[in-house]
Amino acid sequence: MSRLAEGATDLRAPATGTAAMPEATAAVAVRATLRFFASELRVTFFRRRNQLLLLVAALFPLVIGIGLKAADPHGGGGGRGPGASGAAYFSQLAGNGVFLTFVALSLLLILVLPVVVGVVAGDSIAGEAGYGTLRYLLAVPAGRTRLLAVKYATIVVWSVTATFVVSVIALLPGVVLFGAGPVTLLSGTTVSLADGLLHVLWVTLYVCAAMAAFGAIALAISTFTEHAIGAIAASLIIVVASEVIENVPQFAPVNPYLPTNWWLDFDSLLRTPVDTTTLWHGLLSFAVYAVLFVSIAWARFTSADVTS
Amino acid sequence: MTMTPDGHSAELAIASSALTKRFRGGQVAVDHVDLAVPRGSVYGFLGPNGSGKTTTIRMLLGLAYPTSGTARVLGVPMPEGTTRVLSRVGSLVEGPAFYPYLSGWDNLVRYDAADASAPGKTAKARISEAMERVGLLAAAGKKFRNYSLGMKQRLAIASALLVPRDLIVLDEPTNGLDPQGTREVRTLVRQIAADGITVFVSSHLLAEVEQVSTHVGVMRLGRLVFQGELTALRRTAAPRVAVRTADTATAAEVLAKLGLAGPQAGADLVTAELGDIAPEKITAELVHAGVGVRALTVEAPSLEDLFVGLTGEGFDVEAG
Ligand SMILES: Nc1ncnc2c1ncn2[C@@H]1O[C@H](COP(=O)(O)OP(=O)(O)O)[C@@H](O)[C@H]1O
Ligand SMILES: [Mg+2]
Numbered sequence: 286m287s288r289l290a291e292g293a294t295d296l297r298a299p300a301t302g303t304a305a306m307p308e309a310t311a312a313v314a315v316r317a318t319l320r321f322f323a324s325e326l327r328v329t330f331f332r333r334r335n336q337l338l339l340l341v342a343a344l345f346p347l348v349i350g351i352g353l354k355a356a357d358p359h360g361g362g363g364g365r366g367p368g369a370s371g372a373a374y375f376s377q378l379a380g381n382g383v384f385l386t387f388v389a390l391s392l393l394l395i396l397v398l399p400v401v402v403g404v405v406a407g408d409s410i411a412g413e414a415g416y417g418t419l420r421y422l423l424a425v426p427a428g429r430t431r432l433l434a435v436k437y438a439t440i441v442v443w444s445v446t447a448t449f450v451v452s453v454i455a456l457l458p459g460v461v462l463f464g465a466g467p468v469t470l471l472s473g474t475t476v477s478l479a480d481g482l483l484h485v486l487w488v489t490l491y492v493c494a495a496m497a498a499f500g501a502i503a504l505a506i507s508t509f510t511e512h513a514i515g516a517i518a519a520s521l522i523i524v525v526a527s528e529v530i531e532n533v534p535q536f537a538p539v540n541p542y543l544p545t546n547w548w549l550d551f552d553s554l555l556r557t558p559v560d561t562t563t564l565w566h567g568l569l570s571f572a573v574y575a576v577l578f579v580s581i582a583w584a585r586f587t588s589a590d591v592t593s
Numbered sequence: 594m595t596m597t598p599d600g601h602s603a604e605l606a607i608a609s610s611a612l613t614k615r616f617r618g619g620q621v622a623v624d625h626v627d628l629a630v631p632r633g634s635v636y637g638f639l640g641p642n643g644s645g646k647t648t649t650i651r652m653l654l655g656l657a658y659p660t661s662g663t664a665r666v667l668g669v670p671m672p673e674g675t676t677r678v679l680s681r682v683g684s685l686v687e688g689p690a691f692y693p694y695l696s697g698w699d700n701l702v703r704y705d706a707a708d709a710s711a712p713g714k715t716a717k718a719r720i721s722e723a724m725e726r727v728g729l730l731a732a733a734g735k736k737f738r739n740y741s742l743g744m745k746q747r748l749a750i751a752s753a754l755l756v757p758r759d760l761i762v763l764d765e766p767t768n769g770l771d772p773q774g775t776r777e778v779r780t781l782v783r784q785i786a787a788d789g790i791t792v793f794v795s796s797h798l799l800a801e802v803e804q805v806s807t808h809v810g811v812m813r814l815g816r817l818v819f820q821g822e823l824t825a826l827r828r829t830a831a832p833r834v835a836v837r838t839a840d841t842a843t844a845a846e847v848l849a850k851l852g853l854a855g856p857q858a859g860a861d862l863v864t865a866e867l868g869d870i871a872p873e874k875i876t877a878e879l880v881h882a883g884v885g886v887r888a889l890t891v892e893a894p895s896l897e898d899l900f901v902g903l904t905g906e907g908f909d910v911e912a913g
Contacts, residue, residue, distance in 0.1 A: 317709040324706035332694060417690025421752070424654050424686065426679035427707035590657040 318431060325439045329405060335443075338401045342447055343454045345397055346389035350458030353388070381468050383481045385459030386452045387555065390492050393451055394548050399524045401447045402440070402496045406503030407517035409436045410586065414511040414593040429587045437504055437579055444496035452489040472556035488551045491567065495548045498571035499524070501578035502544060508585040511593045541566070544574055605665070606632045606760050606791035607653060612662035614648050622648040624815035625662065630793055630808065632759075635786045637802030637823070638795040640812030641904050646795040647687050649812070650764050654684055667759055680710040683753030684762040688769075689745040693738035697729060697748050700737055704752050711756050723751040727781065743774040750781060761785055763794040767801050779805055799900040813904045830894050831855075834875060835864045837888040844884045851878060867891055 329335055390398075410433075413419035422432060459465075468481030476484075503520035510516050527545040530536045540546050547567030553560040607630035614623040623645040630636045640646050651657040653664055655675030664671045669678040691700040701720045705711050711719070724730045727747040732740070740748065746766060753761055763782070767775040782805050786792050796802045802809070809826055811819040819826060834853070838844050844863045848856055851874070853865035872891050879886050894902070 314709060317711075317713070320713045321706050321709075324703055328692070328695070328703060416692060417688070418692060420651075420654075420656050420686050421684075421690055421704060422707050423656055423675075424679060424682075424684045425704055425707045426655070426676045426709075428676045428709065431676075431709070432707070588658075590651070592651065592657060 318435065321427065321431070322435050322438055325435050326442060329439050329443060330446075335405060338404060339447060339450055342393065342397060342401050343450050345393055346385065346451055346455035347458050349389055349392060350385050350455065350462050353385075354462045381481070382459030382461070382463035382465050383456065383468050383478070383485060385463065386455040386485050387488060387551075389451055389455035390448070390488065390551075391549055394492065394495070395528065396521075396524070398447060398451065398492070398496055399499060399521060402444050402500050403503045403517050403520040403524070405443045406440045406500040407507050407520045408513040409440060409504055410507040410582075411510045411516040412507075412513040414591070415513055417593055419593055420591050423591060430583065433504075433508075433579075433583055433586050437501065437582075440500035440504055441497045444500050445493045448489055448493045448496055452485060452492075456485070470555050470557055471552065474557045476557070484554055487554045491551045491554065491564065492548070494568060494571045498574040498578075499544065501575040501582070505578040505582040505585070508582045508589070541570070544570075546570065604632055605668075606630045606634070607636075607664070607666055607793060609649075609653070609664040610662055612649065612652060612664050613660050614645075614652060614657060615660040621815050623652065623659075626812075626815075626817045627820075628664075628810060628817065629820065630791065630810075632791050633786075633789060634808045635782065635792045635794065635802075635806050637799075637806035637809040638793060638812070639797070639799055639802065639809055639900065639904070640795075641797050644797075644812040644904065645815040646797075646812055647764055648815075650684075650686055650762055650793075650795065654679065654682070654686065654762065656686070676709075680708060680756065681759045682762060683755075683758040683760070684764075685746075685749045685753055685766055686762070686764045688765070689749035691737045691745070691748065694736065696734050696736055697724070697740065697744075698733040700748065701752055701755065705755050708756065719755055723754045724748075726754060727751045728777075742769050743771070743777075746770060746774065746778070750778070754785075758790055760791045760793065763792065765795055765797070767796065767798075775801060799897055803896060811900065811903045818903050826899060827896060830896065830899050832867045832891050832893040833864050834867045834872060835862060835888075835890045835892060836875075836879065836884075836886060837862050837890075838879075838884055838886055840884050843882055844879060844886075847878050847882045847884060848875070851875060861887075 410419065413422060423429065427435075465478055467475050467477055468484070469475045470484070499520070502523060503516065506519050507513070507516040524545055527543040531540055531543055531546060547563075547570045550563050550567045553563050607628050609626055609628040612623060612626045612628070613621065615621045626645075626649060628649070638646055638649070648657065652659050653666055653671060655672035658672055666674070667678050667681060671678070691697075692703065695703065698720065701723065702716065705716050705720060706713070721730065724733050727750050729744060729747055729751060732744060737745070737748070746769075750763070750766065753763070766778050766782075770778065779801070782792055782794060786805070792805075794802055794805070803823070806823050808821065809819070809823050810817055811826075819829075833855075834848075836844050836848070839861060841858050841861065841863050845856055845858050848863060848865045851870055853868060853870065853875075856863065856865040858864075872889065876886065876889055879889070
């Protein structure tokens, strides 16, 4: 405060105002939005809580790999692991460590990945509202649609990061513990290791899409409350409820419409030739969920009073 | 004066017309408020807690949508013009709010990055200057959660000064500050105003804005009960004559006969507005009528009395 008296600098906005900037306004706007996006990414990825989430997500594949190896050091092909899910890649793990990626993804998709994504996505708007920073961002002005776009873009980057952390980290103990080499796919065909890794990439991208769609659901919920914890919990309840309904035979007719129904349907990517029907169904489901819930988030966020 | 199509003057930094906010549940927080904040003024927006100041400010900043009525900020209709005009408006709404897990500096970087019109190249220099201005540069690297209340308030003011502004809106900027902090904020307001920036500052305490304001608006139960220059408010402070006597009935008669307005009688006291009658004339008339005068005084109500008169005494009034 000591310098108050000498404040001779003119703080007034230039008389022309900031609005008039005819040349390359679009480029300027894009650059400004990228700067905002970069700031959002920084805040998200440097936040201790979020780093901890990624760390936990990374630990799971290690633990799963070690656990499976310890339970069956010789890796007989007799359907090890949680046979309830019936995933064939558990038995394939014995032959090739690459399959630990699929094992890890399928196990973590049940709850761990949704938690990692749901915490960040559920917190995205509700957390800002809770801190009161939402009113300042809007008064800056960040723009409601622009803020929402940056938030969802960040959620997508976050979902992709979390999924890749799981599959890449899983490769390490997979290869170390179970060995690497030509990969025998579920259909019995054997492909080169490089080809096998390509299958890993496809599967990972499929799961990324699933998580990005789920992120849209959590984002939408986040626009309805000032309580981040509530939004996170609600989004996870949706996951669990959907998974429970999936397992009740009487509800079979609604299964294709459940948000979690297609998450694990990346089996076909592990066969040759790849049966794309299921994949496209899954991707269509993700796209519909993403568009629907981003729209809900937008409708809500651009019309609601910010009274936090 | 040039007028916009909907009748607002272009010379006003803030203009509203019948601005109304009814919350779900039916409560009318802001009731037909017609604000007229001249450019270059320091406008004290007064009213007790719950009188609708923050809700009004939220509508002016496009945070809340009016139920009815219109508002213009720097000539631009709100909330439609939010993204166009707000980059020229610095604001502090209902207390400072920042990310507790970021440092003061990183918090300002964050808000600055959200501003589409703020050039990223100059961000460092501008943030540094804003922090220096509020005396926080030394604590720039400290986590926000470790800031004292006064530091938090100053950081909020710094964020309002990140880019050149035409209007600064400060909602209760001295809330919770010690007298020292209050004075610092007042100095800052004076200095901002000296740069020609319009300042709209709300408070529930008249004393906090009285010294810096050129204009005041007074809210009560969501309504704007007074608006004008501070000197105009002072002029409404009509002096009253108070006669202490056992014979209040006769005394009241005498005052009425002299044409004094607003008579009030207590147990042993009669008061009325003095108007332009000389006090000695009243004394003479009272004595002439045989009233035993124990004391006769002339009192001008303080600005504070006027304020309380306009807004009511306190909480129970608001409940009604
Ligand atoms: N989100 C809301 N929902 C319902 N009522 C509200 C809300 N926000 C404020 N109010 C009510 O509106 C009135 C005005 O509040 P406010 O504008 O915060 O007053 P001030 O800033 O003058 O203290 C209060 O009675 C308050 O309880
Ligand atoms: Mg308030």
